[in-house]
Amino acid sequence: NAGVMQNPRHLVRRRGQEARLRCSPMKGHSHVYWYRQLPEEGLKFMVYLQKENIIDESGMPKERFSAEFPKEGPSILRIQQVVRGDSAAYFCASSPVGGNTEAFFGQGTRLTVV
Amino acid sequence: QQQVKQSPQSLIVQKGGISIINCAYENTAFDYFPWYQQFPGKGPALLIAIRPDVSEKKEGRFTISFNKSAKQFSLHIMDSQPGDSATYFCAASMNTGFQKLVFGTGTRLLVSP
Numbered sequence: 001n002a003g004v005m006q007n008p009r010h011l012v013r014r015r016g017q018e019a020r021l022r023c024s025p026m027k028g029h030s031h032v033y034w035y036r037q038l039p040e041e042g043l044k045f046m047v048y049l050q051k052e053n054i055i056d057e058s059g060m061p062k063e064r065f066s067a068e069f070p071k072e073g074p075s076i077l078r079i080q081q082v083v084r085g086d087s088a089a090y091f092c093a094s095s096p097v098g099g100n101t102e103a104f105f106g107q108g109t110r111l112t113v114v
Numbered sequence: 115q116q117q118v119k120q121s122p123q124s125l126i127v128q129k130g131g132i133s134i135i136n137c138a139y140e141n142t143a144f145d146y147f148p149w150y151q152q153f154p155g156k157g158p159a160l161l162i163a164i165r166p167d168v169s170e171k172k173e174g175r176f177t178i179s180f181n182k183s184a185k186q187f188s189l190h191i192m193d194s195q196p197g198d199s200a201t202y203f204c205a206a207s208m209n210t211g212f213q214k215l216v217f218g219t220g221t222r223l224l225v226s227p
Contacts, residue, residue: 004157031212033212033213033214033215035215035217040219040220041219041220042118042120042203042205042217042218042219042220043158043203043215043217044217045214045215045216048212048214055212056210056212056214091157091158093157095213101213102148102160102163102213103213103215104160105150105157105158105159106157107155107156107157108156108157
């Protein structure tokens with residue numbers, strides 16, 4: 001039973017390019033969370049999605065960031081026109097149901113904007 | 115009010131010693147308090163969690179102590195081992211129907227041989 005799979009593990013983008021981060025939840029999990037970890041800081045909640053629905057995006061920056069979790073395929077976190085301040089580790093977590101059930105984290109995608 | 119304050123920022127403990135990490139919160143609506151362990155280059159992994167209806171929870175060498183009136187909780191690692199060297203995060207969430215975690219800033223633990 002594979003864990004939460006994130007790819008790519010490392011991503012380098014030039015300023016102004018787009019970054020697409022993918023997350024395949026654990027088998028049977030239909031709830032996905034995205035968190036961002038800036039250097040030397042804790043993780044910050046970005047967005048919570050269920051299949052085909054964004055439930056809570058209160059932690060998402062208002063511009064340039066979007067997320068989706070389609071009926072088929074992985075969840076995608078998309079960052080348009082990246083800036084240096086977007087450089088961070090982006091973690092995806094999944095859980096089988098809602099509530100305070102354990103969410104399992106992937107290994108993260110480390111985005112570097114040059 | 116949404117913050118979780120964690121201390122110390124870093125900690126060095128000798129092998130066999132006790133590691134203690136503390137967290138404090140303000141929001142009394144928090145009702146779930148997990149601790150995560152993160153190794154370099156890896157994602158956080160749930161270590162142990164507690165709800166406010168108990169004051170202590172123990173799993174192996176790891177114990178959470180919870181003080182509801184003081185709004186504080188702590189992680190104790192007994193008989194610390196070099197393999198425990200990692201970054202530890204406390205977190206909290208409310209019963210909102212999903213696990214929206216508020217994380218502390220992390221404690222980097224080094225257990226010396």
